[in-house]
């Protein structure tokens with residue numbers, strides 16, 4: 416029904432891991448992670464590094480797998496956010512705290528509380544939440560005795576929970592810590608050599624460059640972790656995401672608008688949520704038509720620019736002098752390209768400023784040279800920048816009411 420009041424509700428959740436009911440796609444990755452949990456339940460340590468671009472859905476996938484592991488694999492699970500954590504004591508404290516908090520409301524809550532015993536503190540006005548607290552000395556001991564502690568926890572829970580799943584997410588501050596890398600390696604070795612059959616599945620989550628930093632400080636870690644890389648959604652997955660999320664809020668959308676919106680996400684879930692959210696709010700009659708889609712994109716471009724781009728990058732990208740070059744670059748060339756490819760798309764005026772353009776974009780971290788690929792090779796340092804340029808130029812583009820082109824069908828690889 417038509418209504419002119421702005422909507423105060425949206426099924427899109429930009430910036431938050433997606434609720435389980437709204438989770439879309441990723442079936443291959445879900446299966447791999449679930450297999451890892453199952454194998455761990457047989458007493459084999461499994462360690463996975465889950466990686467992918469910013470906003471691709473690492474935390475959402477981890478949280479979905481955690482839900483499945485608890486429901487269907489009998490896991491005692493904790494999704495531990497380690498952003499801002501840099502010491503080993505703090506890692507261990509945060510892990511124990513999460514194990515405790517994530518068990519609240521579950522049938523095994525009391526068991527976990529009993530295990531942590533005097534270290535459980537009731538907090539909040541009515542003691543509605545709990546916290547793991549320990550002295551500095553106890554924490555130092557816990558860093559050392561982390562494996563025996565998990566062994567004991569697994570043993571005590573074994574009639575109710577078959578496997579422990581620890582997701583260590585946002586390890587950014589720790590990745591460059593040699594102490595963390597060494598600790599991780601020594602714990603993995605300790606589990607392997609103790610022969611206790613600790614049923615543990617450990618999933619580390621972070622950007623690819625963090626994984627590389629971690630391995631640089633402790634090269635044997637590269638053999639320890641199975642790599643699971645999350646890729647952009649395919650055009651089909653993106654369209655499915657929009658269709659099902661709009662439908663859950665009683666809103667319909669047709670194929671041309673679906674293809675149009677999908678094109679601008681480049682398969683990046685974080686962008687899909689920002690775009691969907693704006694389109695949903697602009698729509699007034701629970702049907703997304705081409706005007707809603709176009710106006711939503713324009714609004715989303717603004718928000719994405721402000722929320723996700725560094726001011727210096729935004730400034731460089733908005734430079735009127737380079738705008739047409741950027742648009743050609745973002746629209747007609749892949750994430751990785753060469754100076755020659757780009758020059759081939761430019762008119763003579765644009766070509767004159769090309770070297771200045773490349774220097775400036777390099778300086779602001781928009782483009783990164785790729786000497787390993789060859790001379791004159793570049794790539795977008797962050798795919799979001801490329802997608803933002805497309806989004807910001809969307810004003811001029813009508814919704815395509817034609818069969819999808821090859822590029823529209825696979826926006827993520829274009």
Ligand SMILES: Nc1ncnc2c1ncn2[C@@H]1O[C@H](COP(=O)(O)OP(=O)(O)OP(=O)(O)O)[C@@H](O)[C@H]1O
Nearest residue numbers: 429430433438439469470471472473474475684685
């Ligand atoms: N499979 C999915 N289905 C639906 N929405 C998703 C999915 N994966 C991610 N999202 C959405 O995309 C956005 C980014 O997801 P998420 O925070 O999980 O990404 P991330 O890779 O962990 O990002 P960061 O690198 O910033 O930690 C969120 O708004 C989330 O709701």
Ligand SMILES: [Mg+2]
Nearest residue numbers: 473474475585
């Ligand atoms: Mg995340």
